[in-house]
Amino acid sequence: MIEIKNIYKSFEQKAVLKNISKVFNKGETNLIIGRSGSGKTVLLKAIVGLHEVDKGQILYDNRDFTSMNQKLRKKLRQEMGMVFQGGALFDSLTVEENVRFPLDMFSELTPGEKQKQVDFCLERVNISNANQLYPSEISGGMQKRVAIARAIVLNPKYLFCDEPNSGLDPETSMVIDELIHSITVDLQITTIINTHDMNSVMEIGDNILFISEGEMCWEGNRKEILHAENQKLQEFVFANKQYQRIRDDKIEENK
Amino acid sequence: MNILNQTGKYFVLLLKVFSKPEKHSLYVRQTFNEIDNLGVKSFGIVAVISIFMGGITTLQVAYNLTNPLLPTYLIGLGNRDTLILEFSSTILALIMAGKIGSNITSEIGSMKVTEQIDSLEIMGVNSASYLILPKIIAVVMMFPLLYIFSVFFGLIGGMIVGPAVGAVTVTDYLNGIQYLFNPYYVTYSLIKCLVFGFLIASIAAFFGYTVEGGAFDVGSASTRAVVNTNIMILIWDLILTQLLL
Numbered sequence: 001m002i003e004i005k006n007i008y009k010s011f012e013q014k015a016v017l018k019n020i021s022k023v024f025n026k027g028e029t030n031l032i033i034g035r036s037g038s039g040k041t042v043l044l045k046a047i048v049g050l051h052e053v054d055k056g057q058i059l060y061d062n063r064d065f066t067s068m069n070q071k072l073r074k075k076l077r078q079e080m081g082m083v084f085q086g087g088a089l090f091d092s093l094t095v096e097e098n099v100r101f102p103l104d105m106f107s108e109l110t111p112g113e114k115q116k117q118v119d120f121c122l123e124r125v126n127i128s129n130a131n132q133l134y135p136s137e138i139s140g141g142m143q144k145r146v147a148i149a150r151a152i153v154l155n156p157k158y159l160f161c162d163e164p165n166s167g168l169d170p171e172t173s174m175v176i177d178e179l180i181h182s183i184t185v186d187l188q189i190t191t192i193i194n195t196h197d198m199n200s201v202m203e204i205g206d207n208i209l210f211i212s213e214g215e216m217c218w219e220g221n222r223k224e225i226l227h228a229e230n231q232k233l234q235e236f237v238f239a240n241k242q243y244q245r246i247r248d249d250k251i252e253e254n255k
Numbered sequence: 256m257n258i259l260n261q262t263g264k265y266f267v268l269l270l271k272v273f274s275k276p277e278k279h280s281l282y283v284r285q286t287f288n289e290i291d292n293l294g295v296k297s298f299g300i301v302a303v304i305s306i307f308m309g310g311i312t313t314l315q316v317a318y319n320l321t322n323p324l325l326p327t328y329l330i331g332l333g334n335r336d337t338l339i340l341e342f343s344s345t346i347l348a349l350i351m352a353g354k355i356g357s358n359i360t361s362e363i364g365s366m367k368v369t370e371q372i373d374s375l376e377i378m379g380v381n382s383a384s385y386l387i388l389p390k391i392i393a394v395v396m397m398f399p400l401l402y403i404f405s406v407f408f409g410l411i412g413g414m415i416v417g418p419a420v421g422a423v424t425v426t427d428y429l430n431g432i433q434y435l436f437n438p439y440y441v442t443y444s445l446i447k448c449l450v451f452g453f454l455i456a457s458i459a460a461f462f463g464y465t466v467e468g469g470a471f472d473v474g475s476a477s478t479r480a481v482v483n484t485n486i487m488i489l490i491w492d493l494i495l496t497q498l499l500l
């Protein structure tokens with residue numbers, strides 16, 4: 001479980017995050033949603049410590065990340081996995097070497113055991129026959145899946161995904177969503193996904209935080225989002241007429 | 256003010272670079288990769304540059320030795336000392352700042368803007384140390400070797416061009432390059448090479464590591480890295496020459 005308490009963050013005196021508090025549960029896909037520029041990425045990067053917060057607390061299973069020194073933070077980070085928007089795979093390493101990298105850096109496993117773990121993770125994300133290819137030689141969807149494999153190779157307790165569906169077609173996006181959701185449930189990890197993809201929200205949004213202009217506007221789950229009365233959230237969710245129709249249909253179904 | 260700010264950030268980055276590595280074996284492997292990438296792959300261009308440098312220096316020395324009383328073996332001596340003292344160290348460093356320096360800045364800069372460095376940090380890796388330390392070690396180790404290689408090919412260049420234009424015979428040239436040889440000149444230049452190697456790798460890495468934005472900014476950072484490295488090489492050349500000669 002990750003808990004954030006009263007988070008404030010500003011850049012050159014411009015407040016980007018204002019008093020955000022939230023509990024992200026274990027074994028659930030926790031989504032942070034909002035328009036582009038609403039502060040989602042800053043919040044996610046603040047949670048993992050890539051941005052220092054001005055005020056507030058970030059607790060990883062009651063361990064205060066904000067007050068930790070660099071040494072303790074580095075240790076805690078070995079319990080984290082992160083999938084970046086562009087995948088952030090290392091260009092100079094093959095698919096297999098990318099996934100093995102955290103094992104080489106932090107584990108004391110034998111080469112055979114490492115290979116077994118790498119094969120397991122690549123199989124888990126449905127990658128086969130691409131072990132020796134470089135990131136530039138595989139598709140965007142495959143890059144995201146390799147990034148997920150690399151993120152879970154050390155069996156993390158916490159998984160963070162920054163817009164995992166950006167630049168992907170709807171079908172591949174769905175595959176990625178399902179993959180992240182199943183990994184979260186199977187491994188019982190705390191997953192936080194940053195997205196503005198409404199398909200993801202509807203499919204895997206167990207626990208949703210909506211932020212607008214750096215402020216927390218709404219929280220709930222994918223069922224509640226259809227009935228939410230928050231004006232800003234409604235504007236965001238139902239900007240597309242297709243979702244207005246989905247909402248109307250669901251309301252009709254529930255009757 | 257900006258210079259002070261940048262200098263401060265440079266030293267803060269160096270502190271991060273020279274902290275204890277997470278896993279020595281990975282750093283050693285990375286260092287060998289960098290030795291190959293930055294050092295071994297530079298031997299070809301160094302050979303070409305040095306042959307021309309030696310040939311041109313030989314021609315210029317010959318052109319200035321107009322007095323018939325001066326022996327022609329002095330052409331070889333002039334070429335040798337110019338190469339050993341300045342051309343194969345400082346001029347080569349300026350050229351390598353362009354080749355190796357821009358390579359380092361663009362590689363690290365691209366990793367920064369594509370979040371690969373953030374990715375390392377999230378894993379708990381000291382990204383500055385992992386990416387920069389092997390490059391510094393590789394360039395500092397390889398630069399003295401490139402210098403010796405450059406002197407050798409520069410002398411070969413002179414031996415080809417001098418006799419070819421009829422300025423000096425091969426025998427006189429070979430006598431000249433052995434005449435009044437002062438080994439300290441080599442020591443002095445090797446010390447300069449160690450300093451220049453450090454400057455090239457560390458300044459280029461600093462500009463790459465601190466880049467923000469996109470591809471355009473990486474390009475600008477590469478240019479700034481090369482310009483700043485060149486200035487620092489010349490300043491340190493002056494300081495070391497005053498101190499060591």
